[in-house]
Amino acid sequence: MKRISQRDIARALNINVSTVSRALRGLDGVSDDLRRQIMSMAEERGYRPNPFAVSLRYDTTRTIGVVVPDVAFNHNAHIVKSIEAEARKAGYMCIITDSDDKQETEAECLDLLVNMHVEGIIICLSQETTDFSHLEKLKKARMPIVLFDRDPRIGISSVVINDVASARQVTNSLLDDGARRIAFLGGPSRMRQTADRKHGYLEALRERGVPVRTELVKCNHISFNSGLKDTLDLLDLPEPPDAILASHGLLAISALQAITSRGLRIPEDVAIIGYISDWVSEMSSPRISFVKQNQHEMGCKAFRLLQDQMNGDDSIQHVVVSARLEIRDSTKKTK
Amino acid sequence: MKRISQRDIARALNINVSTVSRALRGLDGVSDDLRRQIMSMAEERGYRPNPFAVSLRYDTTRTIGVVVPDVAFNHNAHIVKSIEAEARKAGYMCIITDSDDKQETEAECLDLLVNMHVEGIIICLSQETTDFSHLEKLKKARMPIVLFDRDPRIGISSVVINDVASARQVTNSLLDDGARRIAFLGGPSRMRQTADRKHGYLEALRERGVPVRTELVKCNHISFNSGLKDTLDLLDLPEPPDAILASHGLLAISALQAITSRGLRIPEDVAIIGYISDWVSEMSSPRISFVKQNQHEMGCKAFRLLQDQMNGDDSIQHVVVSARLEIRDSTKKTK
DNA sequence: TTGAAAGCGTTACCAT
DNA sequence: ATGGTAACGCTTTCAA
Numbered sequence: 001m002k003r004i005s006q007r008d009i010a011r012a013l014n015i016n017v018s019t020v021s022r023a024l025r026g027l028d029g030v031s032d033d034l035r036r037q038i039m040s041m042a043e044e045r046g047y048r049p050n051p052f053a054v055s056l057r058y059d060t061t062r063t064i065g066v067v068v069p070d071v072a073f074n075h076n077a078h079i080v081k082s083i084e085a086e087a088r089k090a091g092y093m094c095i096i097t098d099s100d101d102k103q104e105t106e107a108e109c110l111d112l113l114v115n116m117h118v119e120g121i122i123i124c125l126s127q128e129t130t131d132f133s134h135l136e137k138l139k140k141a142r143m144p145i146v147l148f149d150r151d152p153r154i155g156i157s158s159v160v161i162n163d164v165a166s167a168r169q170v171t172n173s174l175l176d177d178g179a180r181r182i183a184f185l186g187g188p189s190r191m192r193q194t195a196d197r198k199h200g201y202l203e204a205l206r207e208r209g210v211p212v213r214t215e216l217v218k219c220n221h222i223s224f225n226s227g228l229k230d231t232l233d234l235l236d237l238p239e240p241p242d243a244i245l246a247s248h249g250l251l252a253i254s255a256l257q258a259i260t261s262r263g264l265r266i267p268e269d270v271a272i273i274g275y276i277s278d279w280v281s282e283m284s285s286p287r288i289s290f291v292k293q294n295q296h297e298m299g300c301k302a303f304r305l306l307q308d309q310m311n312g313d314d315s316i317q318h319v320v321v322s323a324r325l326e327i328r329d330s331t332k333k334t335k
Numbered sequence: 336m337k338r339i340s341q342r343d344i345a346r347a348l349n350i351n352v353s354t355v356s357r358a359l360r361g362l363d364g365v366s367d368d369l370r371r372q373i374m375s376m377a378e379e380r381g382y383r384p385n386p387f388a389v390s391l392r393y394d395t396t397r398t399i400g401v402v403v404p405d406v407a408f409n410h411n412a413h414i415v416k417s418i419e420a421e422a423r424k425a426g427y428m429c430i431i432t433d434s435d436d437k438q439e440t441e442a443e444c445l446d447l448l449v450n451m452h453v454e455g456i457i458i459c460l461s462q463e464t465t466d467f468s469h470l471e472k473l474k475k476a477r478m479p480i481v482l483f484d485r486d487p488r489i490g491i492s493s494v495v496i497n498d499v500a501s502a503r504q505v506t507n508s509l510l511d512d513g514a515r516r517i518a519f520l521g522g523p524s525r526m527r528q529t530a531d532r533k534h535g536y537l538e539a540l541r542e543r544g545v546p547v548r549t550e551l552v553k554c555n556h557i558s559f560n561s562g563l564k565d566t567l568d569l570l571d572l573p574e575p576p577d578a579i580l581a582s583h584g585l586l587a588i589s590a591l592q593a594i595t596s597r598g599l600r601i602p603e604d605v606a607i608i609g610y611i612s613d614w615v616s617e618m619s620s621p622r623i624s625f626v627k628q629n630q631h632e633m634g635c636k637a638f639r640l641l642q643d644q645m646n647g648d649d650s651i652q653h654v655v656v657s658a659r660l661e662i663r664d665s666t667k668k669t670k
Numbered sequence: 671t672t673g674a675a676a677g678c679g680t681t682a683c684c685a686t
Numbered sequence: 687a688t689g690g691t692a693a694c695g696c697t698t699t700c701a702a
Binding site for chain 2: 048050051053059061063070071072073074077078081084085093095096097098100112115116117141253280282283284285286
């Protein structure tokens with residue numbers, strides 16, 4: 001059962017390929033009778049246009065690429081799901097790649113996507129990425145790109161949440177609950193996302209006149225082990241924190257485990273609020289209070305921005321999807 | 336910065352494309368001097384072979400397709416991650432599609448993948464899928480296919496876990512802990528996976544002489560709401576269950592929530608064991624005892640099976656990745 | 671060593 | 687209404 005081409009149909013019917021092409025695409029210039037014959041033979045033999053021939057002809061692939069640091073991370077998985085659904089509705093296929101949160105793998109993924117002639121790329125940068133030359137090069141080559149979650153502000157459209165404001169809200173909420181030694185657990189400080197969230201945290205402290213303790217700010221690698229170690233170090237301080245703001249889901253989970261492993265109570269001894277997805281919060285124990293991010297909206301918006309660019313819109317757009325605090329059980333209910 | 340072709344290089348150097356082609360691929364029949372010129376110009380102008388021209392020429396795309404019921408489901412996400420990594424190592428790209436656990440969307444996804452001329456497909460069927468004609472058609476067209484998780488035994492290679500044995504082990508473990516009214520929460524009974532797990536459950540009960548109560552067996556739609564309703568119904572029985580075996584992660588989570596919402600204690604009032612991923616169990620509260628499945632191995636094995644087929648191996652292989660019970664905190668520790 | 675031409679599947683344009 | 691042909695980018699075969 002070989003794949004059948006227009007030429008095959010033409011030969012079988014003893015006509016010319018161009019006639020077959022016209023008939024198949026519903027263009028006129030074909031007699032009704034002949035069209036019927038062509039259509040029925042195409043149907044019967046299972047004709048499918050060869051997308052590579054079409055791509056070659058039009059230099060268009062109806063394919064986009066997606067790069068994420070970890071598809072298995074719930075937040076990313078949901079965004080990927082929305083991107084894929086949105087893209088499919090618009091007739092695009094998605095090539096999903098996983099950078100393993102490493103700059104080198106990320107460059108490799110981008111390279112493969114470019115080789116595949118994707119028409120656009122949606123990417124969440126790896127936490128390691130400090131050199132943006134690979135992106136600059138793509139931008140210069142006029143490849144449509146949209147960043148999400150992590151945006152180093154390098155003149156590329158993006159979809160992010162209101163990092164500063166949400167972190168400020170979280171910090172205020174913790175202060176309202178009586179916390180005075182709030183720790184900040186973040187990724188690498190050079191990451192804009194971390195910097196912004198830390199900024200919101202510091203702002204809230206200053207506004208309320210609560211002294212900033214540098215030993216309570218831990219900005220290291222985003223990973224379970226790193227989060228575990230940092231939290232344990234925090235708990236070992238002469239004056240340990242009475243609350244933790246975790247700026248990434250992994251860090252929130254590891255903080256929770258570290259605290260539990262020390263036999264401390266949440267939220268009585270230490271409260272936690274994290275940037276964590278609904279589904280994960282729902283299942284954590286106690287359920288972690290979190291900054292609710294609308295992954296579905298983020299995925300859809302990201303694809304829309306990409307579509308704009310693919311349609312020739314050159315403007316750089318930054319979409320901020322607003323996220324806000326949802327209280328669950330890892331924070332004190334003082335009211 | 337337009338994409339540059341061999342022809343462009345040839346024109347610039349005033350030579351023939353075929354010479355450029357030879358040089359670029361390192362074939363001989365090109366003078367060292369000319370080769371150097373060609374290579375350096377290719378480098379400088381950023382030449383990339385056009386994969387569509389290559390595909391058209393060779394009828395090969397170095398691309399595989401993946402269809403999952405829900406990429407955002409942790410278990411699937413991890414399998415997808417492994418498939419993608421393994422495929423990339425082997426020089427293949429992955430097109431990931433999400434069937435939303437619906438037969439119709441699944442058929443649509445397969446259609447798109449076939450249109451894209453993927454060289455093979457790895458798929459986890461939707462729970463709705465009862466008509467396999469779309470798969471039969473692909474098989475007849477000699478498209479390499481590998482199923483995972485859900486295998487209706489229709490003569491297609493697959494990677495699954497030891498469903499019967501693991502369910503029996505789970506049931507025995509619950510019986511050992513003193514449970515006598517064990518409920519089985521499953522997907523649609525027509526699904527082989529559910530049937531097998533139910534089989535293991537029933538076998539264990541019979542072996543131990545524990546009467547089977549049909550009112551304790553709930554095989555319905557796999558979804559959070561359905562699991563919630565079924566569990567609440569179970570708890571409302573005159574003689575409610577003292578343990579629940581949930582044959583899918585979603586059902587395990589919904590059972591946990593239903594039980595908690597009734598103010599019952601886990602495991603004292605009702606024990607739970609579920610087919611749930613490590614990561615999810617780790618975060619649930621109490622941590623749910625689970626059947627540990629090696630998603631990484633499943634993903635790798637699935638890709639390997641696909642590779643075999645893509646290399647012309649026609650044999651139908653069924654790989655069983657062995658999974659076994661891991662006790663956490665949702666079961667009584669009687670020993 | 672290099673060039674010329676055909677072919678992969680499709681479409682567009684021009685001719686009949 | 688239908689046919690012929692060139693073109694997309696690349697490889698292959700054959701000729702020079």
